[in-house]
Amino acid sequence: VELNLTLLPLEWLLGTWECDEPGEGSFPTIKPFRYTETLHFSHVGQPVINFFNAFHAESKKPLHRECGFVRMQPGTNRVAFIIAQNSLVEIEEGELTGQQLSLQSLQLARTSFAKEPYLRSDGKLEQTVSMATDNQPLMQHLRI
Structure with a gap:
């Protein structure tokens, strides 16, 4: 399937991306673990790139x-994930x-019974996820 012309500036993103080194995950109620992320970016000819991944x-x-879509606003350099x-x-x-x-989180929506997420943006290609439950305070859970 031909790539939609709107997505030509993002053609370099298509394919499979893997982290260089494993990330680390921990939380008091589980055994610490290491994980990798493999992101698959593909398309079906529409003006959107699909992606999914953690192992x-x-x-x-x-x-x-995590799965989702990457879109470009036609005729601009504006991108949405x-x-x-x-x-x-x-x-x-x-x-x-x-x-x-260069992306910035604009909106979060969650199920009514999920804990409110804690997000951190430091400008690096790094992901840190913190988690809390009814029995555990907010603390780092994943880092890659």
């Missing part, structure tokens, strides 16, 4: 799943400059 570093067993997880949806928007995406 256990040793067993390669699938862990949490729409990311869905099992209890929340995030919309990030920003700009594409060459092969660099």
Whole structure:
């Protein structure tokens, strides 16, 4: 299927991306673990790129799943990521400059019974996820 012309500036993103080193996950109620992320960016000819991913570093067993879409505003360098997880949806928007995406979280929506997420943006290509439950305070859960 031919790539939609709107997405030509993002053609470099298509394919499979893997982290260089495993990330780390921990929480008081589970055994610490290492994980990898493999992101698959593909298209079906529409003006949107699809992606999905996280795997256990040793067993390669699938862990949490994020999936979503990357869109470009036609005729501009504006990009939007729409990311869905099992209890929340995030919309990030920003700009594409060459092969660099600069994005900012704009909106979060979550199920009415999920804990409110804690997000951190430090400008690095790094992801840190904190988690809290009714029995545990907010603390770092994942880092990659």
